Amino acid sequence: MTILTFKLNENLFLKDPQNTELGQNIISKSVEMIESLGFELFTFKKLAEEIGSTEASVYRYFENKHRLLIYLIDWYWTWLEYRLDFEINNVIDPEERLRKCLKLLTQDVKANTQIAFVKEETLQHIVMTEFEKTYLTKQVDSDNKEGLFLPYKAVCKKIAAIVLQINPKYPFPHSLVSTALLALTHQIYYAQHLPSLSDIKYDAKKNNKKLYEFLEGFLFNTIRK
Amino acid sequence: MTILTFKLNENLFLKDPQNTELGQNIISKSVEMIESLGFELFTFKKLAEEIGSTEASVYRYFENKHRLLIYLIDWYWTWLEYRLDFEINNVIDPEERLRKCLKLLTQDVKANTQIAFVKEETLQHIVMTEFEKTYLTKQVDSDNKEGLFLPYKAVCKKIAAIVLQINPKYPFPHSLVSTALLALTHQIYYAQHLPSLSDIKYDAKKNNKKLYEFLEGFLFNTIRK
DNA sequence: CGTTTTAGATAGTAATACTATTTTAAATAG
DNA sequence: CTATTTAAAATAGTATTACTATCTAAAACG
Numbered sequence A, B: 001m002t003i004l005t006f007k008l009n010e011n012l013f014l015k016d017p018q019n020t021e022l023g024q025n026i027i028s029k030s031v032e033m034i035e036s037l038g039f040e041l042f043t044f045k046k047l048a049e050e051i052g053s054t055e056a057s058v059y060r061y062f063e064n065k066h067r068l069l070i071y072l073i074d075w076y077w078t079w080l081e082y083r084l085d086f087e088i089n090n091v092i093d094p095e096e097r098l099r100k101c102l103k104l105l106t107q108d109v110k111a112n113t114q115i116a117f118v119k120e121e122t123l124q125h126i127v128m129t130e131f132e133k134t135y136l137t138k139q140v141d142s143d144n145k146e147g148l149f150l151p152y153k154a155v156c157k158k159i160a161a162i163v164l165q166i167n168p169k170y171p172f173p174h175s176l177v178s179t180a181l182l183a184l185t186h187q188i189y190y191a192q193h194l195p196s197l198s199d200i201k202y203d204a205k206k207n208n209k210k211l212y213e214f215l216e217g218f219l220f221n222t223i224r225k
Numbered sequence C: 001c002g003t004t005t006t007a008g009a010t011a012g013t014a015a016t017a018c019t020a021t022t023t024t025a026a027a028t029a030g
Numbered sequence D: 001c002t003a004t005t006t007a008a009a010a011t012a013g014t015a016t017t018a019c020t021a022t023c024t025a026a027a028a029c030g
Helices: A021-037 A044-050 A055-061 A065-088 A094-106 A120-135 A140-145 A150-166 A173-193 A208-224 B021-037 B044-050 B055-061 B065-088 B094-106 B120-135 B140-145 B150-166 B173-193 B208-224
Strands: none
Touching: A021 A044, A021 A055, A021 A065, A021 A120, A044 A055, A065 A094, A065 A120, A065 A150, A094 A150, A094 A173, A094 A208, A120 A140, A120 A173, A120 B120, A140 B173, A150 A173, A150 A208, A173 A208, A173 B140, A173 B173, A173 B208, A208 B173, A208 B208, B021 B044, B021 B055, B021 B065, B021 B120, B044 B055, B065 B094, B065 B120, B065 B150, B094 B150, B094 B173, B094 B208, B120 B140, B120 B173, B150 B173, B150 B208, B173 B208
16 A cells, blocks of 8 residues: 655645644545535534634635635546556557546545545545536636646646547547546436436446446547547 | 527526516626626625615525526526527438537527527526536535426437437437537636637637537547447 | 505624734744 | 744634515505
């Protein structure tokens, strides 16, 4: 078991939470609480109560809860990119590379790689429900200028490059990959909450196979033309 | 020019806003204000000030701003379904039907059909940025039980049926269509705000052609296999 | 024409999202 | 070792938000 830490964009925090115990508690407890309460009902006050500190102390680390959310989600995408690299390392055939990516993406996270202080499964859930909220805001352009969405873009770029290897003439690699990534999170959510929007059945253990088939089908058929 | 009104789910409002002048003002001003402020910063108090009324009066119509948002967005999808029916009426060939749908979906709304009290272009913008927020909440299941998401589901179902006509053996028609609808809103948003996630260039007038090509490519290639 | 109903206004409250200031603790300098 | 600086964290606020309970005025009805 390897313990990973990532260096995240410094604009995200006022004080690096990885360096102190309070900071680490903020990270790990906020993951749990955003999962259980949902982002809207999650507040710094409730968080502070849970970790036996105060609201103002949390504000020393993060300007507001929106930045904390982006911090957590950036962590997820950074971690995913790391795992993608690991997975496709030494695989030469681009189609095989793309398949490996898809397999990793549709896999449920297991507790075999440990991000310091964070429950990976919970973080994956948060990404599913809260990711869109990071950028569907009025401040998207200024947040973007600060580089807050770079980790997600990096993942998209990496997979789009593989798509282009498969078919250098395909004109929409980034659109296709960002759409596939959207589909990934949304289809699992739909299966659970709005089943008529999906053909994938929710199954606490293994909805993943069908999801893989769906994504593989639409990616490869679209790319190869 | 036809003036349309739609009967929406009664669970959405406490008092039908279509029946009174205040109600109509609430609808039309809230569309403008959600567009300009974004949903997060939009409040009933600000709205009431704008229309020269009071917060409490707005609360007589809508339980909270979340329901008002769903009301507006349901209105959009209901209207879209109506236009889809209109568009594919008398077209027999299913591939042609799907193409007609796509054309309509990627078209910018023009002011040729008028929803009472609502600016259609503005409403379309709101759907782009705020739609996801209607269902990515902790109350999704109870909202869904009340039928609040039926208009969107109806659109998805209608297009999925066409997909099945083209290829009755395709196993993921609903997933494919809900993914395409997501792509539709998101690609336009990406083009404007996060361009590296898309290959479609933002152009105030006509980003639509490329978007059409992208969607057509990935739909038809996936369906036909 | 009086009474019920209902629309809308007034005046609150608890919680949220912060800030400014003070206290406490740790680090370094003499 | 103390004395001073620096920084972390707690206390105590404020403006705004998201509501609710109550009241008044006008329309609808018997």
